[in-house]
Amino acid sequence: xxxxxxxxxxxxARFRKDFERAKDVHPVGITGKERPHDIITxxxxxxxxxxxxxxxxxxxxxxxxxxxxxxxFSGAMTPAGLxxxxxxxxVERGLVDCITTTGANLxxxxxxxxxxxxxxxxPVAGDLQYRxxxxxxxxxxxxxxxxxxxxxxxxxxxLMLPEFQKKMTTVxxxxxxxxxxxxxxxxxxxxxxxxxxxxxxxxxxxxxGAVQDGSIFLNIVKLRxxxxxxxxxxxDVAEDVFEMGAMQHHCFGTLKKKMAIWILGGGVxxxxxxxxxxxxxxxxxxxxxxxxxxxQFCVDPVDNGALSSCPAGEGHTWGKVSAESVATGSxxxxxxxxxxxxxxxxxxxxxxxxxxxxxxxxxxxxAALVALQREVDKRKKKLLETVKFxxxxxxxxxxxxxxxx
Numbered sequence: 001x002x003x004x005x006x007x008x009x010x011x012x013a014r015f016r017k018d019f020e021r022a023k024d025v026h027p028v029g030i031t032g033k034e035r036p037h038d039i040i041t042x043x044x045x046x047x048x049x050x051x052x053x054x055x056x057x058x059x060x061x062x063x064x065x066x067x068x069x070x071x072x073f074s075g076a077m078t079p080a081g082l083x084x085x086x087x088x089x090x091v092e093r094g095l096v097d098c099i100t101t102t103g104a105n106l107x108x109x110x111x112x113x114x115x116x117x118x119x120x121x122x123p124v125a126g127d128l129q130y131r132x133x134x135x136x137x138x139x140x141x142x143x144x145x146x147x148x149x150x151x152x153x154x155x156x157x158x159l160m161l162p163e164f165q166k167k168m169t170t171v172x173x174x175x176x177x178x179x180x181x182x183x184x185x186x187x188x189x190x191x192x193x194x195x196x197x198x199x200x201x202x203x204x205x206x207x208x209g210a211v212q213d214g215s216i217f218l219n220i221v222k223l224r225x226x227x228x229x230x231x232x233x234x235x236d237v238a239e240d241v242f243e244m245g246a247m248q249h250h251c252f253g254t255l256k257k258k259m260a261i262w263i264l265g266g267g268v269x270x271x272x273x274x275x276x277x278x279x280x281x282x283x284x285x286x287x288x289x290x291x292x293x294x295x296q297f298c299v300d301p302v303d304n305g306a307l308s309s310c311p312a313g314e315g316h317t318w319g320k321v322s323a324e325s326v327a328t329g330s331x332x333x334x335x336x337x338x339x340x341x342x343x344x345x346x347x348x349x350x351x352x353x354x355x356x357x358x359x360x361x362x363x364x365x366x367a368a369l370v371a372l373q374r375e376v377d378k379r380k381k382k383l384l385e386t387v388k389f390x391x392x393x394x395x396x397x398x399x400x401x402x403x404x405x
Contacts, residue, residue, distance in 0.1 A: 036347035051333040055295045056344050058331055062260040062293050063095050063354045068251035068361075069260045070291075072100040073337070074267035074308075076138045078109040079118050080338055082264075083195045086345040091195075091202050093349060094356035096262075098247055099199060100207040100269040103214020106174065107151065109194045113185060114154055116147040148215070154184075156219045165232040169240040173233075174199070174206040175362055177216075203360030207244055209272030211235055243369060244276040247361060249286065250368035253375075260293035260329075261321075264337045266300060266308025274320040281319050285379045285386075286372070290315075290322040294330040297337045 025045040034042075044053040062069050071090070077083060083105070090096045111118060121135070121142035130137050134145040158164070158180045164173075178200025184190075185197050199206050211217050212235075223231045251257050263270050280286040300309035312330030315321045321330065333340065348354060361368075376383070 036343075036350045040344070040347050048334055051331055052335070052340055052344070054331040055297070055333045056347060058260070058293050058295050058329060059262065059344060059348055060351075060354065061329075062262070062295075063348065063356065065258065066356060067258045067260045067293060068097045068255065068359065069095060069262060070098045070100065070248075070273050071096045071262045071264070072269035072273050073105065073264035074102055074269045075265040075337070076104070076108065076141070077101075077264065077337070078105045078195065079138050079141050079143075081118075082338060082341065083109060084192055085342045088193070088195060088198050089349055090345060091198055091204055091358075093354070094202075094358045095348070095354070096204060097251075097359045097361050098205050098207070098273075099195075100209060100244075100273045102267070102269065103208050103211055103216050106177075106196055106206070106208070107155070107215045109196065110151050110154060110181065111143060111147050112192065113181065113188070113190055113194055114150055116143060116150065118143045152215065152219055155216050156223060159216075159220060159223060159233060160231070167232075167234040167236050169236055169243050170208045170211050171205045171240070171243055171362070171365065173211075173235065174208065178206075202358045203362040204358075205247060205362045205365065207240065207269075207272060209268040213268075241275075241279060242372070243365065244273065245279045245284070245286075246368040246372040247365070248276040249280060249288070249372045249375070250361070250364055252288065254364075254368070254371060258292040260295070261291045263294075263296035263298070264341060266296070266298050266306070270296075271307050274315060274318075277321075278319045280372075284372075284376050285383055286375045288319075290320050290325065292322050292325050292329055294321045294325050295333075296331070297333045297335055297341055299334065299336055301334075302332060 023045075027043045027045060030039070030043060040053050040056050044050055061067075071087065073082070073087070077087075087096070087099075091099075108118075118141050121130075121137065121140060123137070123140040127137060130142065135142045136145055136148065155177075158177060161180070163176060168176075174196060178194075178196040178198075181194055182197035182200050185193055193201075196206070198204075208214065217235075220233060223233070248259060251259050261273060274291070277288050277290045280288045294312040294315065296311075298309055300306055302309045302311055309332075311332045312321045313326050316323060316326045
């Protein structure tokens with residue numbers, strides 16, 4: 001019987017043609033001689049493995065195309081050493097341009113600088129006993145309670161210095177902290193530098209969206225209560241958010257670069273970075289199109305309405321990522337960050353050709369702020385319309401109710 005040609009636009013024919021072009025699943029036996037790149041690209045054909053492979057390909061693309069990379073990470077990543085194994089090497093190779101994290105990650109990173117240790121412990125040995133022994137537990141990691149007290153002293157002493165006695169953003173706060181931590185590391189001969197000092201040395205801005213939710217800020221509270229107006233450090237929250245928007249506007253508007261976001265975990269760091277785009281477009285009226293590449297590693301299910309786990313497509317409806325990202329530039333890897341990200345970092349950095357000159361976005365922050373303010377000033381007349389709303393007059397509803405009673 002003769003074959004009939006399906007009519008144009010036939011769905012069955014189109015799907016069969018697409019299927020025939022799809023990559024064949026036929027891995028070969030692993031010998032132990034393969035490069036990490038070859039293992040990931042050829043031995044991870046399905047399920048979370050394919051998510052991992054796609055994320056790696058997007059990270060590689062971010063690096064090769066000289067994309068501005070915004071890295072966010074939440075959870076207890078520095079106690080677990082992820083910054084030493086992965087994040088700091090990425091910064092040193094010029095592959096990360098801006099960081100958003102939690103105050104806790106920066107605080108706990110400082111323990112090792114002053115000689116304290118974080119050790120592996122049994123997570124089910126008994127928290128009542130750990131408390132009696134004054135051992136602080138983060139799942140299967142532990143450290144002495146004295147570690148916290150000594151670290152509090154470290155940050156309090158630094159925060160009392162004259163250059164901190166003013167209003168500033170979290171970016172400037174962490175740059176100055178990094179400057180002094182770097183000096184302390186040099187004086188003590190520390191061989192494994194902290195993330196704060198590394199970011200300072202490489203000009204990488206560090207944002208902390210919920211700065212008050214961390215022990216560095218708890219010590220700021222203490223110093224304010226102790227010294228009153230003599231302690232003048234304040235965090236300018238509005239300026240901090242504006243600065244995030246300015247950094248992104250600088251990347252795509254001034255440098256004319258694409259932007260990528262690599263999300264480790266979720267939480268506040270994820271949204272704090274992504275919201276720079278709707279801030280520009282919806283609030284300030286400055287045209288933008290969202291992040292071009294969106295890669296996330298997170299254990300949360302995507303169907304519970306949580307921001308931590310929302311995929312790129314949902315973010316696109318808010319203007320946070322581009323249509324291109326949704327189509328070909330995004331991947332949500334459903335995994336534990338600590339189980340996957342070091343391996344992908346190894347695969348990425350094992351390619352000596354993936355290396356960029358540090359962009360030093362911190363050095364451009366003043367110019368970036370001026371540039372974005374200029375764009376806002378251009379639109380001031382139009383923006384004035386956004387602050388008008390016909391608010392109901394006080395008491396009007398009560399009078400109407402009595403009249404109709």
